[in-house]
Amino acid sequence: MAIDTETVKRIAFLSRLKIEDDKIQATEDEFNKILDWVEQLKEVDTDNVEPLISVNENNLKLRVDEVTEGNQSEAVLANAPMKEYGYFAVPKVVE
Amino acid sequence: MTELTKLTICEAREGLKNKDFTAVELTEAYIKKMDECRKLNAFVCEAPEQALERARASQEKINKGEAGELEGIPLGIKDLFCTKGMATTACSNILKGFVPPYESTVTSKLLDAGANFLGKLNLDEFAMGGSNETSAFGPVVNPWSKDVPLVAGGSSGGSAAAVAADMCAGATGTDTGGSIRQPSAYCGVTGIKPTYGRCSRYGIIAFASSLDQAGPIAKDVRDCAIMLKTMSGYDKRDATSAQVDVPDFEKFLGQDIKGMKIGIPKEYRVDGLNSEVAAYWDKAAELLKARGAEIVEISLPHTQYALATYYIIAPAEASSNLARYDGLRFGNRVDGLHLDDMYINSRTAGFGKEVKRRIMIGTYVLSAGYYDAYYVKAQKVRRLIREDFLRAFDKCDLILTPTAPTPAFPIGDKSMQENPLTMWLNDIFTVSVSLAGLPAMSLPIGLSQSGLPLGMQLVGKAFDEASIFKAASALEKDVDFRSVK
Numbered sequence: 001m002a003i004d005t006e007t008v009k010r011i012a013f014l015s016r017l018k019i020e021d022d023k024i025q026a027t028e029d030e031f032n033k034i035l036d037w038v039e040q041l042k043e044v045d046t047d048n049v050e051p052l053i054s055v056n057e058n059n060l061k062l063r064v065d066e067v068t069e070g071n072q073s074e075a076v077l078a079n080a081p082m083k084e085y086g087y088f089a090v091p092k093v094v095e
Numbered sequence: 096m097t098e099l100t101k102l103t104i105c106e107a108r109e110g111l112k113n114k115d116f117t118a119v120e121l122t123e124a125y126i127k128k129m130d131e132c133r134k135l136n137a138f139v140c141e142a143p144e145q146a147l148e149r150a151r152a153s154q155e156k157i158n159k160g161e162a163g164e165l166e167g168i169p170l171g172i173k174d175l176f177c178t179k180g181m182a183t184t185a186c187s188n189i190l191k192g193f194v195p196p197y198e199s200t201v202t203s204k205l206l207d208a209g210a211n212f213l214g215k216l217n218l219d220e221f222a223m224g225g226s227n228e229t230s231a232f233g234p235v236v237n238p239w240s241k242d243v244p245l246v247a248g249g250s251s252g253g254s255a256a257a258v259a260a261d262m263c264a265g266a267t268g269t270d271t272g273g274s275i276r277q278p279s280a281y282c283g284v285t286g287i288k289p290t291y292g293r294c295s296r297y298g299i300i301a302f303a304s305s306l307d308q309a310g311p312i313a314k315d316v317r318d319c320a321i322m323l324k325t326m327s328g329y330d331k332r333d334a335t336s337a338q339v340d341v342p343d344f345e346k347f348l349g350q351d352i353k354g355m356k357i358g359i360p361k362e363y364r365v366d367g368l369n370s371e372v373a374a375y376w377d378k379a380a381e382l383l384k385a386r387g388a389e390i391v392e393i394s395l396p397h398t399q400y401a402l403a404t405y406y407i408i409a410p411a412e413a414s415s416n417l418a419r420y421d422g423l424r425f426g427n428r429v430d431g432l433h434l435d436d437m438y439i440n441s442r443t444a445g446f447g448k449e450v451k452r453r454i455m456i457g458t459y460v461l462s463a464g465y466y467d468a469y470y471v472k473a474q475k476v477r478r479l480i481r482e483d484f485l486r487a488f489d490k491c492d493l494i495l496t497p498t499a500p501t502p503a504f505p506i507g508d509k510s511m512q513e514n515p516l517t518m519w520l521n522d523i524f525t526v527s528v529s530l531a532g533l534p535a536m537s538l539p540i541g542l543s544q545s546g547l548p549l550g551m552q553l554v555g556k557a558f559d560e561a562s563i564f565k566a567a568s569a570l571e572k573d574v575d576f577r578s579v580k
Contacts, residue, residue: 003459007459013439014458015442015451016435016438016439016442017442017446018443027455030452030515031456031459037403037406037516038403038407041400041407041473042472043400044397044476044479046475046476049475049476050475051474051477051478052477052478052481054335055292055557056291056292059338060335063331075197076424078196079425079426080423080424080425081423081425081427081428082428088424090423090434091430091431091432091433093434
């Protein structure tokens with residue numbers, strides 16, 4: 001499944017990354033090389049195989065959904081590049 | 096007095112207990128060593144004053160007879176563990192200036208046991224890499240380098256190099272596809288990735304959550320046992336941490352390995368395997384056999400697909416985990432006209448090349464239309480890889496393989512830089528074990544003809560680190576690498 005320039009641009013946007021125009025071709029080539037390489041998995045017969053999501057699938061337990069450590073807004077905001085009135089601040093989204 | 100930084104954790108603990116030296120003297124010796132070895136670029140953040148203050152407190156505890164298991168022992172911490180009040184960057188520009196308001200579970204267990212942190216250690220950016228060259232702080236230099244600077248391996252390159260150069264008594268590492276074991280092999284030190292679930296991942300900056308696992312890198316097998324015992328245990332803050340007992344790993348050292356079955360996977364005997372690596376592999380098997388272990392051939396037919404499987408699953412999980420770096424809540428923000436611009440500008444400026452590559456591969460394999468063809472397919476092959484190991488362990492107790500296909504290579508090596516696939520191939524012996532979630536240790540086996548350390552890997556059944564410690568302590572004794580060094 002070779003990918004094209006449009007796909008590279010779309011994936012970059014989905015990843016919220018910018019690729020300079022002069023780097024798009026190189027990225028596309030590299031992507032195709034990697035995707036060619038992972039094509040080898042097609043050789044493996046996985047018709048009756050369940051996907052493995054976690055190696056300790058038998059160990060996973062649900063916990064109660066409750067607040068354990070509340071009232072920490074200062075700590076939560078401590079590393080924010082921009083904050084105002086106890087909130088994270090973002091560029092204007094509504095004109 | 097012997098050089099304090101040469102002591103193992105076990106020896107240093109004895110010395111402190113017997114009042115041969117104080118915790119402050121021990122810490123001062125390490126701080127001096129950190130100064131001398133700064134050109135190795137192993138530490139990215141040094142905390143000498145904090146360390147000395149803690150050393151004084153430790154000495155008081157020792158004097159009062161209240162010493163913890165690791166009281167006064169100076170450790171280095173991989174800069175992927177959140178340390179409260181101490182900058183934590185994952186060696187990425189996007190986390191520049193991030194000071195965690197909380198402590199990771201593993202480091203808080205070490206602190207509770209009395210350990211003393213000298214600072215934070217270099218790694219590949221977000222642990223993505225096998226040579227420590229993707230770090231925003233630049234590569235770590237392998238202490239074994241002669242004329243040409245060699246890589247320390249990765250991603251825990253700073254941890255392995257710092258231990259090898261006696262800049263800390265032991266270090267924490269994390270391993271996703273070989274990041275504890277491969278640098279340990281390259282630097283001639285001992286490191287264990289325990290079973291997935293053994294150590295809590297809480298507070299460890301996530302790369303690929305279904306694979307990431309913490310473990311120690313230390314001077315010898317005993318020190319690994321000491322550190323791992325403290326680092327392990329169920330944590331309600333990590334739903335994937337296992338509710339199993341943590342044995343006293345030290346008690347398995349030196350135990351008889353007579354009758355233990357050691358599996359040698361026939362598929363790993365590939366044509367073109369480095370002949371020195373192959374010869375040491377045979378030698379390790381011979382040494383174990385001489386102690387009464389039985390060598391059996393096993394088959395792991397799907398491991399040839401492990402690398403391709405890993406390079407779908409790990410980037411997929413990474414792309415999702417790294418979505419949180421948006422320049423909004425923490426880390427570096429680069430402004431933009433709109434919210435999306437701000438995200439894009441911050442991420443484009445903050446992430447390095449390898450991280451961007453993996454985020455985009457991950458985004459692609461998870462995107463609509465490709466999810467089943469790549470991601471679900473890889474998860475199915477992952478199950479087959481794991482089942483191979485389960486079947487093999489019907490025939491053996493441990494598996495013996497080399498840790499890496501070659502010794503350490505030069506920093507900036509062209510073939511590695513030009514083709515990511517060449518670099519990824521260094522993980523060939525470690526990645527399948529990670530996918531299966533099994534414990535594995537790398538320990539030094541000897542030197543190559545060019546005088547560089549080579550490592551052997553011992554792989555155990557899930558939660559059977561005990562067998563690894565038994566066999567590794569036997570092998571370590573017979574090889575006597577520390578006197579070779």
